[in-house]
Amino acid sequence: MQAKKEEEVKISIGWYFIWFSMIGFLVIFSVWMIWQGAKNEDVSNVDSLFKIVAGITGLGIAVKMSLDVIKAIRGIKGPKWRYRTLVRCLNCKFQSEREFKEGEYVGKKWDDPCPACGGPMVIELIYAKPPEERRSLL
Amino acid sequence: MVDFSAVMSMLAMLQQSRDDWFSWMVFLLFMVIMNFYASRLQVQFWMGQIGRALDQLNRFRLEAEREFVKTASKYGKEKEKIKKALDRFIGFFTIEPEITDPAGAMVKLDHIVRNREDRLNFFIKEVAPSSDKVALGNLRDLLESTIALDFIFRIVRHYFVLGKKTQNMIYIAQIQMLLPEIMRMARAWRMSVEASKLGLPLGDGIGPLVALKMIGNSELIDFGENVVGTELNIEGRRVLVLKAKGPGGEVGKPGEALKRIIESRAGNVNRIVMIDAALKLEGERTGEIAEGVGAAIGGIGVERWKIEEVATKYGIPLDAIVVKEDYAEAIAAMTKEIAKKANEVVNRVKEAILSRTSEGDYVIVVGVGNSAGIGNRLEVSGVAS
Ligand SMILES: [Zn+2]
Numbered sequence: 001m002q003a004k005k006e007e008e009v010k011i012s013i014g015w016y017f018i019w020f021s022m023i024g025f026l027v028i029f030s031v032w033m034i035w036q037g038a039k040n041e042d043v044s045n046v047d048s049l050f051k052i053v054a055g056i057t058g059l060g061i062a063v064k065m066s067l068d069v070i071k072a073i074r075g076i077k078g079p080k081w082r083y084r085t086l087v088r089c090l091n092c093k094f095q096s097e098r099e100f101k102e103g104e105y106v107g108k109k110w111d112d113p114c115p116a117c118g119g120p121m122v123i124e125l126i127y128a129k130p131p132e133e134r135r136s137l138l
Numbered sequence: 139m140v141d142f143s144a145v146m147s148m149l150a151m152l153q154q155s156r157d158d159w160f161s162w163m164v165f166l167l168f169m170v171i172m173n174f175y176a177s178r179l180q181v182q183f184w185m186g187q188i189g190r191a192l193d194q195l196n197r198f199r200l201e202a203e204r205e206f207v208k209t210a211s212k213y214g215k216e217k218e219k220i221k222k223a224l225d226r227f228i229g230f231f232t233i234e235p236e237i238t239d240p241a242g243a244m245v246k247l248d249h250i251v252r253n254r255e256d257r258l259n260f261f262i263k264e265v266a267p268s269s270d271k272v273a274l275g276n277l278r279d280l281l282e283s284t285i286a287l288d289f290i291f292r293i294v295r296h297y298f299v300l301g302k303k304t305q306n307m308i309y310i311a312q313i314q315m316l317l318p319e320i321m322r323m324a325r326a327w328r329m330s331v332e333a334s335k336l337g338l339p340l341g342d343g344i345g346p347l348v349a350l351k352m353i354g355n356s357e358l359i360d361f362g363e364n365v366v367g368t369e370l371n372i373e374g375r376r377v378l379v380l381k382a383k384g385p386g387g388e389v390g391k392p393g394e395a396l397k398r399i400i401e402s403r404a405g406n407v408n409r410i411v412m413i414d415a416a417l418k419l420e421g422e423r424t425g426e427i428a429e430g431v432g433a434a435i436g437g438i439g440v441e442r443w444k445i446e447e448v449a450t451k452y453g454i455p456l457d458a459i460v461v462k463e464d465y466a467e468a469i470a471a472m473t474k475e476i477a478k479k480a481n482e483v484v485n486r487v488k489e490a491i492l493s494r495t496s497e498g499d500y501v502i503v504v505g506v507g508n509s510a511g512i513g514n515r516l517e518v519s520g521v522a523s
Pocket of ligand 1: 089090091092093094114115116117118119
């Protein structure tokens with residue numbers, strides 16, 4: 001099973017190599033096109049204008065492609081969720097949110113007393129925050 | 139593959155003389171050949187898609203297995219041994235009872251469900267001997283997610299290999315079309331792995347969460363079958379609130395508990411209110427609250443059947459209050475959108491009780507769902523909320 005896993009990682013690395021070389025090629029080609037278009041004194045010439053527009057479009061596509069690849073890598077690593085614990089005082093209206101720690105559950109008595117009035121506190125809610133405030137879960 | 143020079147020559151010929159019948163022949167021939175190759179190309183494209191998905195599914199599966207081994211190893215056994223035991227157990231399956239002869243099918247199903255649970259518990263006890271009740275529940279949830287991910291991987295691999303062997307477009311098309319939904323499920327199970335590992339409340343836990351909010355810091359009664367609860371007084375009504383025993387991953391057997399309670403009161407119950415998470419339709423907002431009638435309880439159907447039986451026997455009306463969420467949200471850690479609805483649901487339950495029952499009535503409220511990360515009462519004495 002271990003061998004199988006390594007093999008798959010290799011495939012993915014090859015895949016990214018292809019993507020990055022394609023993006024690199026596109027960037028070089030686009031820059032070359034822009035340079036070709038701009039070196040002409042008369043920039044309003046249709047030919048050089050076309051070259052500049054094509055070059056800018058190429059750069060745009062390259063940016064979009066790299067964003068896609070970064071997204072794909074992030075997708076594999078998995079989005080980082082954050083888990084929050086909401087603590088509430090039972091005497092006053094004091095509430096406080098903090099990072100969730102293993103072993104906590106809703107209804108558990110909080111060890112520290114309320115900083116505002118010294119009353120007992122409990123865990124009111126525990127919830128997950130998806131990364132980047134995305135609308136849908138997945 | 140398609141010969142490129144043929145295409146080029148064809149184009150050249152077309153440019154030279156459009157009326158030339160020969161070039162038209164070549165063009166038609168090209169179209170015919172393309173017709174055959176197009177489907178081949180399509181199949182190759184789909185196979186590539188499925189292959190990449192399979193890659194990802196395999197990663198999810200191995201990741202889940204690693205998490206299970208790591209978490210279980212905290213409870214007194216070496217990783218190697220746990221890994222070995224898991225490899226043997228991962229294909230664990232449940233055969234549903236034969237229903238061609240439907241009499242007693244539910245009883246058989248109940249028996250098999252209990253059987254399954256015992257086996258899972260036994261396995262967890264074997265790989266994590268020093269785990270307490272809470273850890274056992276969470277490990278069992280983790281194991282179920284691992285089994286689910288493994289199963290999804292196997293199914294996709296089956297069609298992938300079958301498609302490769304036969305080059306049959308139908309096999310490949312089937313799985314390719316389902317791929318987005320399959321991956322969505324797999325990602326949801328993956329989130330579930332993380333939630334169970336940490337012992338977080340799940341989206342499905344909204345029922346127990348509402349029950350906990352109602353129970354407050356009252357003294358608990360244990361009803362067996364992993365169901366706990368307490369009796370409250372809401373403006374003269376006696377209200378029994380039930381939930382699965384937390385804070386470990388546990389759904390309990392609310393149907394069985396309800397049946398026993400109602401039988402012990404000789405059917406002297408005026409109303410049952412059930413709270414659960416329900417599948418939303420696409421386009422509906424997560425956390426939307428809806429009211430209806432019937433036994434709001436998911437799962438394989440045994441518990442619902444028991445509740446319906448006993449409610450029908452004594453003519454007790456069944457109210458349902460549900461919080462809408464999608465499949466993924468139900469099995470992953472509870473999000474803020476869902477958690478924040480708990481207080482509103484509590485109010486809705488109270489409204490339902492006050493408007494539909496009268497003083498002196500006996501009402502049972504059941505918070506249905508997984509109790510992971512949700513305690514049984516506010517663990518402080520004295521001041522109530
Ligand atoms: Zn306070």
